[in-house]
Amino acid sequence: MDYAVEMLDIRKEFPGIVANDDITLRLKRGEIHALLGENGAGKSTLMGILFGMYQADRGMIKVSGKEVRIGNPNVATKLGIGMVHQHFKLVSTFTVTENIILGSETRKGLVLDVKTASKRIEQLSQRYGLNVDPHAKIEDISVGMQQRVEILKMLYRDAEVLILDEPTAVLTPQEILDLGIIMKNLIGEGKSIILITHKLKEIKANAHRCTVIRRGKTIGTVDVASTSELVMAEMMVGRSVTFKVDKKAASPGEIVLQVDSLSVNNNKKCLALNNFSLEVRAGEIVGIAGVDGNGQSELVEAIAGLRKPESGSVRLKGEEITGLSVRSRIHRGIGHIPEDRQKRGLVLDYTIAENMVLEVYHREPHSKRGILNKAAIKQYAERIIASFDVRSGQGASSIVRSLSGGNQQKAIIGREIELNPDLLIAVQPTRGLDVGSIEYIHRRLVEQRDKGKAVLLISLELDEILNLSDRIAVLNQGERIGVVNASETNENEIGMMMAGVTAEGGGEA
């Protein structure tokens, strides 16, 4: 068999955790090979080893049949292995060409030869159907385009094996389709692709074979065409899963959150949310659907107190809170699962224990007269860790940075639910998470609703909105296009509304 890359019995330990436990992965030449696993299953570590960022404790790597030692990413690049990271590594004030040649600049004497480089980039771009303008600045192009620049960077360095780490996490549905076509073009030209993901739909649509790993162990490699999504999901999480959220009809009670003709500016001082009104009642989940950047962040920040609205009001349980501080809003019963867990949600260099009291450290029993009670804090954190199944190397004293994304998210959700808020704002609560965690988090959100709490869900994943919400408000360019009952609508209608087409007769005002 002609294998482009073979990773045989790879083992890697980190303090307190075996990240890879004798994992084997064989990538055939010219195939798209999906690497499927939950967050923290060891996918990133395995790929980090292949790309030379970590060294395996044991095991063997073969490239084109020859055993190699990959000591650092430069070696990997020389061997024709390229990686597109989940977070792009681009200089935003540089042009596409400048970014691509960075580190392997072509020179004419002492002078940078950008022209030759950009010509070559243009050719590559055409050959693989990437459609990238070599002269555009990174800050001016869309996220999807930036990803293509990353792919071009690999191609420019003659990569034969491309590792794509969660490539669709940042893309719109259309861009995801385009990426599929690009990947087909790439393998058409003889490249091989390792696709790291936990989105089964995409594996089904794009990959040929799929290797599933769970808790650092290889579960198996399957042929994608003959394996159902459900089987793959079960291999990944190790038990049967359901994609549908199990929930009974909502029984909405009193109004908890009332947003009244709220207008909010964005960072550029432009109106991002325009005259927006919405109410969320106890015992219901209201979803906000919309394409990214249509005012969702501004709405959430205005409700949470992180951003001052231009006009309008926010009421919580009938009380005006528009002018209150973040802390007094938390006191009054707002829990907030923020959009960006690493930027907003966590202090990455604090321990889990310290992060769990981020909003309540000043209250008893966590502190008394300004003195922290570390034992009480630890106990509090351990309760959240236990009830939300947050996995880490050293329990409550683990530094949060060392946790996988899914466990970081579970910790945040645990912290916010532990506050027992009347209103829970969940922004992209399952972004970048695997099926098992998503299922779990969804169940927890529905549980909050059933306990009579109000839940405001903001998500870019239409499936998630449709599955969880009782009512759905659609945002387009900062305006409320309409509010519909989830049971009376479908993907098409919401999709139309997200594009700005007003629903006719659907829902209430």
Place this chain on the structure above:
Amino acid sequence: MRSGVISLIAVLFGLLAGAVLMAVTGHSPITGYMYLFEGGLKSPERIGDTLATATPLIFTGLSVAFAFRTGLFNIGAAGQMLLGGFLASAVGLSLDLPKPLLLLVMIIAGFVGGALWAVVPGILKAKYNVHEVVSTIMMNWIAYWTVYYAVPAYFKGEFLETESKLLPEAATLNVPFLSEMFGGSYINLGLFLAVIAVIVFAFIINRTTLGYELKAVGLNRHSAEYAGIAVNRSIVLSMVIAGGLAGLGGVAQYAGNAANIQIGILPSQGFDGIAVALLGANTPVGVLLSALFFGLLYSGRGFMNAMTEIPPEIANSIIAIIIYFAATSILIERLVRWLIRRRSSGASARSSAERKVD
């Protein structure tokens, strides 16, 4: 713990490099170091002087470390120290109170002076996002010229235009029992104040909600804001505390080690504080130890110079090299890890070889 090991290795490398320097310039490193350490530790008097030399460094080290732990880079410890010292001296020269009370007022004045000089960069940072490195350096020069003008204008010395009047006995931190205990050294109460500052620092940073808040703001401003911590207030408060600590250093220097202020000098201890904090890994005990070590080098180098031909600049070079190694701690960390790995892989190779023999 790990950073402690790294600091020790940095010190070791610095001393080794110093030895090489001495050897290269044709001197014996062993006698050199012997005299260096003898100069700092030989007699009670010298030990007292070493401790006194270290005292202002403890304060400025704590100042830089406190700012750093809360995400701020305080380059202005020199100016804060100078102004704190000036304000304390002004109080000492103007008020006529019994010694304990006067010293208390002077200490408060010193803290306030340093804090005042740091609160401006703090506010600028919080409100307008002006980088504190720039503004604290500017404040250094404002302090320099303020003292340059104010001392001759209001507190002119009896003999020299360029220094202030000597502080009266009631206004200095020198106390007979300490000087006598250390054989006439200029060690003074400033050292006790420094030890108290170390303890208070450790307590605030590790055990209080205030420390928790300030550290959270320093580590991630966005999540602190999200959690309802008053971010701007925290930044200003951090600077106030850092500046106050440096101001206390000024009290220890100008009303303890010295008895007056000279104009036209930014105290070098302000900048050495950065090195002290760095070598001490920004922990209170680390700062204490590294300040004592620096104090030893500073007070011993004169003796080394007197007893040998080795130029005193060697001591400064050693300090500089140590700082380099402390600053590049990541390299040392790598070296340590490499050594550990080599040893363990060597051990496993050996054990597998043994197994083959079996």
